[in-house]
Amino acid sequence: MIHLTIHHIGYLVKKINQAIDEFERLGYTAVSETVYDDFRKVHICFMEKDGYRIELVSPADSESVVAGLLKKYKNSPYHICYETPALEADLKALAVEGFTAIDTPTPAPALSGRRVVFLMNRFLGMIELLETVSLP
Ligand code: NI
Numbered sequence: 001m002i003h004l005t006i007h008h009i010g011y012l013v014k015k016i017n018q019a020i021d022e023f024e025r026l027g028y029t030a031v032s033e034t035v036y037d038d039f040r041k042v043h044i045c046f047m048e049k050d051g052y053r054i055e056l057v058s059p060a061d062s063e064s065v066v067a068g069l070l071k072k073y074k075n076s077p078y079h080i081c082y083e084t085p086a087l088e089a090d091l092k093a094l095a096v097e098g099f100t101a102i103d104t105p106t107p108a109p110a111l112s113g114r115r116v117v118f119l120m121n122r123f124l125g126m127i128e129l130l131e132t133v134s135l136p
Contacts, residue, residue: 002093004082007130008046008053011077012070016043016058019075023047028054035110040065044110055081055110079118081128087115090129094119099127 013019020030028047035044041064045056054077059067069078084090087105095101098121105115108130115131 002090003084003086004090004129005084007081007083008055009077010055010057010079010081010128011075012066012073013056013058013075014070016045016056019056019058020045020047023049023054023056032110036060037109039106039109042066046110079126079128081116081130083130083132085132087117087129087131091117091119094129098122102126105129105131 011019016034020034024030024047026049028049030045031048031053032044032046036042037044041060043058043060047054047056057066057078059070061067091101091105099119100121102118102120105117107113108116111130112133114133117129119127119129121127
Protein backbone atom coordinates (compact mmCIF):
# COMPACT_ATOMS: atom_id res chain seq x y z
CA MET A 1 0.00 0.00 0.00
CA ILE A 2 1.52 3.30 -1.10
CA HIS A 3 0.11 6.53 0.38
CA LEU A 4 1.28 9.38 -1.84
CA THR A 5 -0.30 12.79 -2.40
CA ILE A 6 1.35 15.48 -4.51
CA HIS A 7 2.97 18.22 -2.41
CA HIS A 8 4.96 20.29 -4.93
CA ILE A 9 6.85 20.37 -8.18
CA GLY A 10 10.55 21.16 -7.74
CA TYR A 11 11.81 23.76 -10.18
CA LEU A 12 15.50 24.45 -10.78
CA VAL A 13 16.40 28.11 -11.19
CA LYS A 14 19.75 29.80 -11.58
CA LYS A 15 18.81 33.11 -9.91
CA ILE A 16 16.10 32.68 -7.30
CA ASN A 17 15.18 36.35 -6.70
CA GLN A 18 14.73 37.02 -10.39
CA ALA A 19 12.77 33.78 -10.76
CA ILE A 20 10.43 34.80 -7.92
CA ASP A 21 9.81 38.15 -9.68
CA GLU A 22 9.00 36.41 -12.95
CA PHE A 23 6.67 33.86 -11.35
CA GLU A 24 4.90 36.74 -9.55
CA ARG A 25 4.32 38.35 -12.95
CA LEU A 26 2.62 35.11 -14.01
CA GLY A 27 0.35 35.31 -10.97
CA TYR A 28 2.15 33.10 -8.46
CA THR A 29 2.43 34.14 -4.81
CA ALA A 30 5.43 33.37 -2.62
CA VAL A 31 4.17 31.36 0.36
CA SER A 32 7.48 31.09 2.20
CA GLU A 33 10.57 33.12 2.87
CA THR A 34 13.58 32.16 0.78
CA VAL A 35 15.26 29.60 3.06
CA TYR A 36 18.83 28.33 2.95
CA ASP A 37 19.07 24.53 3.14
CA ASP A 38 22.46 23.78 4.65
CA PHE A 39 22.17 20.02 4.00
CA ARG A 40 21.85 20.48 0.26
CA LYS A 41 23.50 23.92 -0.17
CA VAL A 42 20.47 25.39 -1.92
CA HIS A 43 18.15 28.36 -1.57
CA ILE A 44 14.47 27.39 -1.60
CA CYS A 45 11.24 29.35 -1.96
CA PHE A 46 7.72 27.94 -2.23
CA MET A 47 5.16 29.64 -4.48
CA GLU A 48 1.54 28.85 -5.30
CA LYS A 49 -0.95 29.49 -8.08
CA ASP A 50 -4.40 27.98 -8.71
CA GLY A 51 -3.88 25.36 -6.02
CA TYR A 52 -0.53 24.25 -7.45
CA ARG A 53 2.62 24.55 -5.36
CA ILE A 54 6.08 24.89 -6.83
CA GLU A 55 9.44 24.83 -5.08
CA LEU A 56 12.12 27.06 -6.55
CA VAL A 57 15.53 25.52 -5.90
CA SER A 58 18.75 27.36 -6.61
CA PRO A 59 22.29 26.14 -5.88
CA ALA A 60 24.14 28.27 -3.30
CA ASP A 61 27.54 27.24 -4.67
CA SER A 62 29.22 24.78 -7.02
CA GLU A 63 29.31 22.14 -4.23
CA SER A 64 25.51 22.02 -4.16
CA VAL A 65 23.88 18.74 -5.12
CA VAL A 66 21.81 20.57 -7.72
CA ALA A 67 24.62 22.59 -9.35
CA GLY A 68 25.28 19.78 -11.82
CA LEU A 69 21.57 19.34 -12.53
CA LEU A 70 21.17 23.03 -13.28
CA LYS A 71 24.06 22.90 -15.77
CA LYS A 72 22.42 19.97 -17.51
CA TYR A 73 18.75 21.00 -17.44
CA LYS A 74 18.94 24.84 -17.16
CA ASN A 75 15.89 26.52 -15.57
CA SER A 76 13.29 23.75 -15.51
CA PRO A 77 11.04 21.52 -13.41
CA TYR A 78 12.98 18.47 -12.24
CA HIS A 79 11.07 16.53 -9.58
CA ILE A 80 7.58 15.92 -8.22
CA CYS A 81 7.40 15.65 -4.44
CA TYR A 82 4.88 13.30 -2.83
CA GLU A 83 3.79 13.56 0.76
CA THR A 84 3.31 10.37 2.76
CA PRO A 85 2.29 9.59 6.33
CA ALA A 86 4.34 6.36 6.08
CA LEU A 87 7.79 7.36 4.83
CA GLU A 88 9.67 4.18 5.75
CA ALA A 89 6.93 1.84 4.51
CA ASP A 90 6.58 3.69 1.21
CA LEU A 91 10.35 3.74 0.70
CA LYS A 92 10.34 -0.04 1.01
CA ALA A 93 7.28 -0.46 -1.22
CA LEU A 94 8.74 1.83 -3.90
CA ALA A 95 12.09 0.00 -3.83
CA VAL A 96 10.19 -3.12 -4.89
CA GLU A 97 8.64 -1.10 -7.75
CA GLY A 98 12.02 0.02 -9.12
CA PHE A 99 12.56 3.30 -7.28
CA THR A 100 16.07 3.55 -5.85
CA ALA A 101 16.77 5.92 -2.96
CA ILE A 102 19.69 8.19 -3.83
CA ASP A 103 20.07 9.56 -0.31
CA THR A 104 18.69 8.84 3.15
CA PRO A 105 15.74 10.63 4.82
CA THR A 106 17.10 14.01 5.93
CA PRO A 107 15.38 17.02 7.55
CA ALA A 108 14.37 19.77 5.11
CA PRO A 109 14.85 23.22 6.70
CA ALA A 110 12.49 24.79 4.14
CA LEU A 111 9.73 22.40 5.29
CA SER A 112 9.97 22.89 9.05
CA GLY A 113 12.54 20.12 9.37
CA ARG A 114 10.24 17.40 7.99
CA ARG A 115 12.23 14.53 6.49
CA VAL A 116 12.62 14.16 2.74
CA VAL A 117 14.33 11.57 0.58
CA PHE A 118 14.98 11.47 -3.17
CA LEU A 119 14.53 8.41 -5.38
CA MET A 120 15.34 7.61 -8.98
CA ASN A 121 13.29 5.54 -11.39
CA ARG A 122 14.58 4.51 -14.79
CA PHE A 123 11.36 5.53 -16.55
CA LEU A 124 10.32 8.57 -14.46
CA GLY A 125 13.55 10.18 -13.32
CA MET A 126 13.64 11.74 -9.88
CA ILE A 127 10.89 11.90 -7.28
CA GLU A 128 10.92 13.16 -3.70
CA LEU A 129 9.09 11.78 -0.68
CA LEU A 130 8.12 14.10 2.18
CA GLU A 131 7.05 12.83 5.55
CA THR A 132 3.67 14.08 6.74
CA VAL A 133 3.91 15.30 10.29
CA SER A 134 0.67 15.83 12.15
CA LEU A 135 0.73 18.93 14.30
CA PRO A 136 0.10 18.46 18.02
NI1 NI B 1 11.23 19.25 -3.52
